[in-house]
Structure formats: C-alpha cells, structure tokens
Amino acid sequence: MTGRTFSPxxxxxxxxxxxxxxxxxxxxxxxxxxxxSLFLAAPPAARAVSPVASRARIVIVGAGAAGLSCAAxxxxxxxxxxxxxxxxxxxxxxxxxxTLVAAGLQPADYVLSSTAxxxxxxxxxxxxxxxxxxxxxxxxxxxxxxxxxxxxxIVAAGLTLDFDAVEGFERRLIGRDGVGAVYAGxxxxxxxxxxxxxxxxxxxxxxxxxxxxxxxxxxxxxxxTMIVDDILRTNGTREQSxxxxxAHANALFSVPxxxxxxxxxxxxxxxxxxxxxxxxxxxxVKKLAFFTTPDGTAECDYDFINVIPPMRAPEPVRNSxxxxxxxxxANDGWVEVDRHTMRHLRYPEVFAVGDVAGxxxxxxAASVKWQVPVAVDHLVADIAGRESLESxxxxxxxxxxxxIGRAMLIEFDYDDNLVPSFPGVVAPLEELWISWLMKKVxxxxxxxxxxRGQA
Numbered sequence: 001m002t003g004r005t006f007s008p009x010x011x012x013x014x015x016x017x018x019x020x021x022x023x024x025x026x027x028x029x030x031x032x033x034x035x036x037s038l039f040l041a042a043p044p045a046a047r048a049v050s051p052v053a054s055r056a057r058i059v060i061v062g063a064g065a066a067g068l069s070c071a072a073x074x075x076x077x078x079x080x081x082x083x084x085x086x087x088x089x090x091x092x093x094x095x096x097x098x099t100l101v102a103a104g105l106q107p108a109d110y111v112l113s114s115t116a117x118x119x120x121x122x123x124x125x126x127x128x129x130x131x132x133x134x135x136x137x138x139x140x141x142x143x144x145x146x147x148x149x150x151x152x153x154i155v156a157a158g159l160t161l162d163f164d165a166v167e168g169f170e171r172r173l174i175g176r177d178g179v180g181a182v183y184a185g186x187x188x189x190x191x192x193x194x195x196x197x198x199x200x201x202x203x204x205x206x207x208x209x210x211x212x213x214x215x216x217x218x219x220x221x222x223x224x225t226m227i228v229d230d231i232l233r234t235n236g237t238r239e240q241s242x243x244x245x246x247a248h249a250n251a252l253f254s255v256p257x258x259x260x261x262x263x264x265x266x267x268x269x270x271x272x273x274x275x276x277x278x279x280x281x282x283x284x285v286k287k288l289a290f291f292t293t294p295d296g297t298a299e300c301d302y303d304f305i306n307v308i309p310p311m312r313a314p315e316p317v318r319n320s321x322x323x324x325x326x327x328x329x330a331n332d333g334w335v336e337v338d339r340h341t342m343r344h345l346r347y348p349e350v351f352a353v354g355d356v357a358g359x360x361x362x363x364x365a366a367s368v369k370w371q372v373p374v375a376v377d378h379l380v381a382d383i384a385g386r387e388s389l390e391s392x393x394x395x396x397x398x399x400x401x402x403x404i405g406r407a408m409l410i411e412f413d414y415d416d417n418l419v420p421s422f423p424g425v426v427a428p429l430e431e432l433w434i435s436w437l438m439k440k441v442x443x444x445x446x447x448x449x450x451x452r453g454q455a
Contacts, residue, residue, distance in 0.1 A: 086126045132319075174307075
C-alpha cells in the first residue's frame with residue numbers, strides 16, 4: 001500500500017508552508033532569492049582594465065557557457081578584434097537544471113534556449129563543428145573544410161558523453177524499462193523523470209553511481225540518489241525499496257570533509273554503498289547492471305538505474321596536440337593548461353576553460369564563472385603588453401540537494417578547502433532551505449548573467 005504520490009508542486013508548497021510557519025512571507029523568500037542572485041551575479045573582484053584596441057583574431061571553439069562567457073567579455077575588453085565562435089549547436093542548455101528536470105521538478109524546456117540569443121553583437125558565429133585544431137599552424141578547420149586562422153585560441157569545447165562505453169546501453173532505452181540517464185539531454189532528463197516516477201510508485205531496487213573518468217558536476221549523481229530516496233519516502237514505497245550507490249573509488253566525494261558528511265547522510269537514509277565499482281554495462285532485458293571491481297566483474301539487479309557514462313574531451317581536441325601527454329588527464333584528452341591561468345603549457349597563445357580543461361577541479365558552471373575572467377584577463381594582457389596577476393584557485397560549487405526543499409551549498413578549491421561565499425549565513429555542511437532556494441531560484445539568473453559576461 002503506497003502513500004501519497006509525489007508531486008513537485010506539492011513538495012514546493014510544503015516548503016513554503018514550513019517557511020511561512022517560521023514567520024517568513026512569500027515576499028521575504030523571493031526577496032532573499034533575488035538578493036542571492038544579485039550577489040552571485042556580481043563580477044569577481046579584479047583589477048579594472050580599460051578596453052584595448054587590437055586587430056587580433058581570436059577564435060573560440062565551443063559556444064556553451066564557457067565559450068559564450070569568453071566572447072562577451074572579450075567583446076567588451078578588446079575593441080576592434082575579430083572574435084569568432086565555432087560551434088554547430090543551435091540549442092543552448094542550462095545544464096545545472098538537468099537534475100531538476102530529471103526529478104520532475106521542472107519541464108524539459110526549463111533548460112532550453114537558443115545559442116543565437118546569447119552570441120554577442122559583433123561576434124562571428126560559424127555554425128559548424130571544429131574538425132581539426134592545429135596549434136602549430138594556428139588554425140582551426142571546420143567540418144566543411146573551412147580553415148579559420150587565429151592569433152589567440154580559447155578551447156571551450158565541453159566534453160562528450162561516451163555512452164558507447166556502457167555495454168548494452170542505447171539511448172532509445174532512456175525512459176523505458178527502468179532506464180534513466182540524467183545527463184543525456186533535456187528530453188532524456190524528462191523521460192528519466194517519468195520512468196523514475198513509475199519506479200517510485202511501486203518501489204524496488206534503485207541503482208546509482210558515477211564513472212571513473214573526470215565528469216561534469218560530480219555531485220549530481222549523489223543529489224539525484226537522495227532526491228529519489230525522498231520521493232520514495234513521500235510515496236510510501238521506501239520501505240519496500242533498496243537504494244544502492246556504486247562509488248567509482250573508495251570515497252563518495254573528493255573533498256574529505258564533504259565525503260564524511262555524505263557517508264553519514266547515506267547511512268542515515270539507508271543507502272547501500274558499494275565502493276570501487278565502475279559501471280561496465282547493462283542487460284536491459286534481464287535488468288542487470290555489471291560493474292568492474294578490483295575483484296573482477298560484479299552484477300546487480302535493478303528496477304531503476306541512472307546510467308552515467310564515461311566522459312571525455314571531444315574527438316577534435318583528443319586528436320590534436322593540445323591534451324596532456326602523461327598524467328591523470330592524458331587518457332581522456334583534457335587540455336594541458338596551467339591550473340591557475342588556464343593558459344596552455346606548450347602553446348602560450350592557447351587557453352582552455354570549462355569542462356575540457358585538464359585541471360583537478362572545475363567541471364561546473366560555477367567554475368566557469370571564475371575561470372573565464374582569469375583566462376580573458378591573461379589573453380587581454382598579452383595584447384596590451386602587460387602582465388596579468390589574475391589567478392584561478394580551483395573554485396568549484398555544488399548545491400547538493402539532500403531532499404526536496406533542502407540542500408547543502410558545497411564550495412571548495414584545489415586544496416579541498418571549503419570556501420563559503422556566505423560565511424555566517426549559509427553553513428556549507430548544513431541542509432538548509434536557503435541553499436535549496438539558491439539552487440531552485442537564484443542560480444539560473446546568475447548563470448545567464450555569466451554568459452552575458454556580467455558575472
């Protein structure tokens with residue numbers, strides 16, 4: 001016998017009623033969210049720089065969040081430059097919203113806009129894929145064979161989801177027979193939500209985890225696990241369900257203090273953790289998942305599984321001279337850059353920002369917000385003949401939803417230090433409604449301010 005069926009609108013209403021019982025009005029809540037948006041959208045503190053005049057040819061490969069942010073800032077800071085974006089994608093995704101879509105809290109179009117509306121006036125947009133990046137010849141060749149020369153190059157190509165590496169998985173399976181895939185796209189995230197809701201109505205075995213590669217928003221698999229746990233509880237089906245999380249390593253999270261908090265949370269919620277298990281494949285007919293472990297292959301049955309594939313640099317980047325040649329980022333093609341300046345270590349006129357950059361942290365939109373001003377300032381300094389003192393410290397932010405209406409705002413740097421933006425107001429390891437409002441309300445306008453070059 002199940003309880004009430006989960007409704008995202010009822011869930012949000014319950015949060016609002018709880019806050020009102022504590023003396024907060026809806027106006028207070030919206031004002032608080034608006035204030036947070038303005039604070040988060042404020043530009044990072046940096047030395048004021050007057051625009052410089054230049055005829056430099058600046059090419060940006062990738063028109064996602066990182067590429068658009070770079071284009072907007074460069075258009076403002078370099079007068080007369082020839083700035084070119086190369087990217088075939090007509091749709092722009094607000095990727096931080098994918099988890100909300102997969103949770104049934106937002107429709108698919110919540111994360112959709114067009115690339116065209118964000119390309120700054122005066123910036124050329126070549127609507128083709130980059131087929132070859134030649135840093136020795138200082139040119140990018142597009143899919144049609146067009147050669148685009150540059151004086152400076154910014155690689156903001158994002159990453160690719162290698163679903164082919166998961167045996168037995170096909171994209172057509174998403175939203176059917178217990179298979180979900182939050183990262184695959186807006187429509188797939190919505191299909192994942194529908195299939196997850198069907199699972200939550202009856203209960204069963206839910207399987208979650210992450211790949212062993214570097215990945216975008218490493219907190220997303222954890223928050224989605226806890227969201228599904230909460231929905232099962234709302235539906236009254238948690239007691240007849242098992243939630244299993246397969247960690248790719250010995251830890252749940254790379255930051256030790258956050259890892260310990262998550263361990264305690266998972267223990268409290270009854271999430272069964274399997275360490276050093278990496279998803280190898282699925283059998284969608286038998287509903288079996290297969291994992292590579294130190295002891296060989298392990299298998300687990302499932303009623304619902306969220307498939308997150310390995311993530312790698314796009315092929316034109318992997319096949320270029322730009323990736324690391326050795327070390328932890330070499331195998332998947334991440335660009336070899338200095339972690340503090342985002343400048344390439346062998347090609348000084350090349351920068352990389354966003355997911356494609358081979359740095360220890362930084363595959364989140366929040367990281368882009370802090371990487372882009374640094375990379376742009378160093379590029380502009382080269383044009384102006386000055387030295388830039390800007391430095392990226394690895395800042396990464398992850399609003400970790402722990403249940404509907406509660407989240408922890410986790411912010412950290414390269415050294416795994418917690419670096420809260422709101423000390424004394426938002427405690428990073430506490431499950432707070434204000435952190436939930438930041439994720440649900442405040443972050444989207446902040447994101448769009450960022451890609452306009454205003455944050």
